[in-house]
Amino acid sequence: xxxxxxxxxxxxxxxxxxxxxxxxxxxxxxxGDGREALTHCRQTVPDVILLDWNMPVMSxxxxxxxxxxxxxxxxxxxxxxxxxxxxxxxxAAIEAGADEYVxxxxxxxxxxxxxxxxxxx
Amino acid sequence: xxGIDSGSARVFAALLEARTGQRIAVxxxxxxxxxxxxxxxxxxxxxxxxxxxxxxxxxxxxLADRIVDALLNQxxxxxxxAGVIEGAVEAxxxxxxxxxxxxxxxxxxxxxxxxxLFAEAGGTMPEIVATDVSSAAISRAREGTYSQFxxxxxxxxxxxxxxxxxxxxxxxxxxxxxxxxxxxRRHNLIADVPPIGEFDLILCRNLLFYFAPHQREQVLARxxxxxxxxxxxxxxxxxTVIGQSERxxxxxxxxxxxxxxxxxxxxxxxxxxx
Ligand SMILES: C[S@@+](CC[C@H](N)C(=O)[O-])C[C@H]1O[C@@H](n2cnc3c(N)ncnc32)[C@H](O)[C@@H]1O
Numbered sequence: 343x344x345x346x347x348x349x350x351x352x353x354x355x356x357x358x359x360x361x362x363x364x365x366x367x368x369x370x371x372x373x374g375d376g377r378e379a380l381t382h383c384r385q386t387v388p389d390v391i392l393l394d395w396n397m398p399v400m401s402x403x404x405x406x407x408x409x410x411x412x413x414x415x416x417x418x419x420x421x422x423x424x425x426x427x428x429x430x431x432x433x434a435a436i437e438a439g440a441d442e443y444v445x446x447x448x449x450x451x452x453x454x455x456x457x458x459x460x461x462x463x
Numbered sequence: 464x465x466g467i468d469s470g471s472a473r474v475f476a477a478l479l480e481a482r483t484g485q486r487i488a489v490x491x492x493x494x495x496x497x498x499x500x501x502x503x504x505x506x507x508x509x510x511x512x513x514x515x516x517x518x519x520x521x522x523x524x525x526l527a528d529r530i531v532d533a534l535l536n537q538x539x540x541x542x543x544x545a546g547v548i549e550g551a552v553e554a555x556x557x558x559x560x561x562x563x564x565x566x567x568x569x570x571x572x573x574x575x576x577x578x579x580l581f582a583e584a585g586g587t588m589p590e591i592v593a594t595d596v597s598s599a600a601i602s603r604a605r606e607g608t609y610s611q612f613x614x615x616x617x618x619x620x621x622x623x624x625x626x627x628x629x630x631x632x633x634x635x636x637x638x639x640x641x642x643x644x645x646x647x648r649r650h651n652l653i654a655d656v657p658p659i660g661e662f663d664l665i666l667c668r669n670l671l672f673y674f675a676p677h678q679r680e681q682v683l684a685r686x687x688x689x690x691x692x693x694x695x696x697x698x699x700x701x702x703t704v705i706g707q708s709e710r711x712x713x714x715x716x717x718x719x720x721x722x723x724x725x726x727x728x729x730x731x732x733x734x735x736x737x
Contacts, residue, residue: 427611432623436624442620
């Protein structure tokens with residue numbers, strides 16, 4: 343079973359994403375901000391991380407940079423999932439090493455398609 | 464909503480099949496109600512049987528076209544079955560000049576995917592002819608503008624930023640380079656002669672399945688006739704020419720590709736070039 347870490351400060355979004363991911367046969371964990379997500383990744387590296395942009399404590403971008411500096415047995419795929427839908431944000435995310443980008447609002451098919459593109463679904 | 468009565472269902476099914484060859488199985492006639500909802504609203508009608516009555520009346524000349532458009536399954540996405548279209552593009556990418564026919568292009572994601580692959584392969588840009596029986600689909604395809612949901616189906620984000628630009632209302636528009644390589648036209652595979660000239664590659668994906676067997680055979684024969692002698696036909700996943708056409712056979716070049724069975728009358732002719 344593939345594993346996914348959902349990183350989002352909104353409980354509602356985490357719930358929606360969890361629902362979709364579990365239906366796609368993922369084992370799901372959650373984190374409410376970048377710091378929590380980093381702690382999680384130090385213990386177990388998920389196959390894929392669904393990452394919000396704006397979060398308290400540590401933002402998605404800060405998390406992505408910090409993750410890059412962590413020694414890790416393998417690299418998780420990172421899929422940004424955010425309402426920051428402008429070209430500048432998308433380019434910045436790609437440059438920072440994100441594998442894919444989901445513009446919110448998303449639906450089941452969008453998420454499934456992006457997970458297939460990064461090769462985890 | 465009460466289920467659609469079988470009389471109206473038969474009227475719509477007959478219209479759709481007569482115009483396009485597409486058949487809707489009786490057990491799936493619930494699709495009529497879902498598909499025709501917006502049209503009912505536009506005509507201030509409550510029930511589909513009223514729409515059927517209006518159609519039979521025959522006063523509104525455009526009504527039949529609109530009903531057919533609404534009933535067609537136009538499901539598509541960017542890079543659908545990515546592996547097979549990549550294989551097809553690879554099989555012909557080094558040819559020049561290069562002509563490609565995308566024979567049921569729906570809202571245009573398929574020809575745009577081809578155009579991206581050819582552009583990225585770096586050879587000559589092909590001339591891509593993209594056709595569909597639905598004029599509504601063709602005009603959307605020609606605009607090349609997609610909603611946030613559509614743009615995220617099958618299209619990797621790196622390709623999105625390279626080939627599309629933001630448009631109004633969270634939409635994204637394909638670049639002029641891509642759209643400029645594609646000629647869009649309305650064309651009915653069961654009624655119209657193929658576009659002029661022969662093609663190196665023809666895509667006809669995810670519609671043959673809904674044709675009656677004799678029509679499938681006819682369409683395949685036409686497509687075979689529109690191929691260059693060394694051209695390839697690509698069908699949808701789960702569609703085949705085997706047992707459907709004497710004029711085509713699976714090609715060893717790549718998965719999902721079919722090629723012409725050499726015509727005995729042609730065996731003395733020498734083809735120069737490709
Ligand atoms: C399910 S879509 C497939 C689109 C695309 N080829 C793909 O595989 O994603 C089928 C398309 O075939 C078109 N179609 C149906 N009957 C047709 C006909 N007789 N001639 C041309 N196009 C037809 C429909 O309008 C629709 O856009």
